[in-house]
Amino acid sequence: MIEVRQINKAYGTTKVLDNVSLTIPEGGLTSIVGPNGAGKSTLLAVVSRLLKADSGTVSVGGLDVSQTADHVLARKLSIMRQENHIAARLTVRDLVGFGRFPYSRGRLTAEDEKHIDEAIAFTDLGAFTDRFLDQLSGGQRQRAFFAMVLAQDTECVLFDEPLNNLDVKHAVSTMKLIRRMARDFGKTVVLVVHDLNFASAYSDRIVAMQNGRIAAEGTPDEIIEEAMLERIFDTPFAVTNFNGKRIVDFYS
Template sequence: MIEISKVSKSYGETRVLDDVSLTIEVGGLTSIVGPNGAGKSTLLAVVSRLMKADRGAVSVGGLSVGEVGDDVLARRLSIMRQENHITARLSVRDLVGFGRFPYSKGRLTAEDERHIDEAIAFTDLEGFSDRFLDQLSGGQRQRAFFAMVLAQDTDYVLFDEPLNNLDVKHAVATMRLIRRMAHEFGKTVVLVVHDLNFASAYSDRIVAMRAGRVAAEGPPEAIIEEQVLEAVFDTPFSVREFNGKRIVDFYS
């Protein structure tokens, strides 16, 4: 599990995370939702050690994030960041191969190649593996980065707003892949997402943040509820049932 204990983080005078404590159980897909500035992406950055907390502690699968070595952590935890900029002209297969670096240190083995092949097949990129990233559409590039994370083969996977700049078709495809990763590969997946309907439709658990704190957490039916959402986002919502899922409507 991921255990976050009394974590705080400030940028100058602005407190972004305010004494956050949260336990994310093993398995399934947990979505983190909340308004802009709630601390969602900062929390993921602290959990993945991309950013150091001012106070508090984080453990992932029993490993202290603040103390464990880089290679050890990289074999247990991976993250797909919001911004992915690659300046080198890489093929899809080259990019996916980077996911094996914690194991191979750049000298790929047969086992590494197997993981690369499986990740490319899972993301339906077999016909694009030799293409350069700048020859792909935005949705295809997103899948290539997704495949790189999958090839890393960690027990815990974090996604920071992976639906940004995707149209509805590619956003749905991405959420399906992320849910399949959690359930078919047995990963513990944590996702920061803005769209409440995607969170409702695909998540096993939802964590709602507001002003740097955890405001509510639980299964979708407990969080996608009018009073909870209005308290988190400070705006009125209407929630209805459709095909067994809760759908959020916004008042104009």
């Protein structure tokens, strides 16, 4: 479980997070949606301790994020950031092995190798194990970073806009992997996503943000609704049902 209590974050006079309180239950996939500048990525950065809040508290699995040692938190919580740049020339296996650092401290054991093998197999990267990252396509490289996060084997996993710069095929593939991570491994998965249709199709729960606050939260059926979306995004939407899922379109 992730518990956020009265989090505030400002840059100068601009409030980015305004007294945000949120509970994300254990297990399943929660998507955070909202217009640009709503505070979605900032909230994820605060939860993962990449960014310090001005006030408020965050706990993950009962641990106070601000007070927990790095190596302890890294066994409880992992994050795949929006931008992943590694200067060193690494193979896929090298990168995935980094996910085991909180356990191995750089000296991989047989147990670490098992997790690495499982993560590579899960992401279907077996044929690319010894290939360098700069030899991969964008979608393949994204899966390699995904495998690194999976190998870290944390209870809670955060993804900050994992579909950025991916074509439709790779975006669908990535969302299926994230959905399977939550379902097959029992992870608590939280992602920031712009595409409302992906949020609708794959999420157990959706949190909508607006102007640095939580505007609404609930099931996809509760959030992917015309009046609700218009209030959050300040533009009209058309919502239809298809195969049990709600599909969003803009009014032209």
